[in-house]
Amino acid sequence: MNLKEKHQLWIEQYEAVQRSGLSIAKWAIQNNLSVACISKRISRLREMGLIPEVEEQTLVKSESSSSFVEIATSASTGTSTQVNPADIACRIELANRNAISIMNSISPSLLQKILEVVSC
DSSP: OOHHHHHHHHHHHHHHHHHHTSOHHHHHHHTTOOHHHHHHHHHHHHHTTSSOOOOHHHHHHHHHSSOOOOOOOHHHHTOOOOOOGGGEEEEEEOTTSOEEEEETTOOHHHHHHHHHHHTO
């Protein structure tokens, strides 16, 4: 499989995640794929401009509704995700002993939204 074919496969996987309505983690588990691998592929596709950055509309829609967004953890999915420490730009420790690790590949608009929420 050449590089162009690999990128097309990754785009198809990204589109399947979007159509499913599931989180990347849940979709990957249901499809017997590594969460870290799918996440990295999506990040690379964004870096290459082959898929859009996180859309502002999606973030605003989530904020205006009274619902919460589920964040899958290794405890809730039954898997562990290996993250290369060099890929983490910063880690935010929360008062409830949880933490948010910000990856180097995060979009600036998403980082801004996270910081707005965390600073409240």
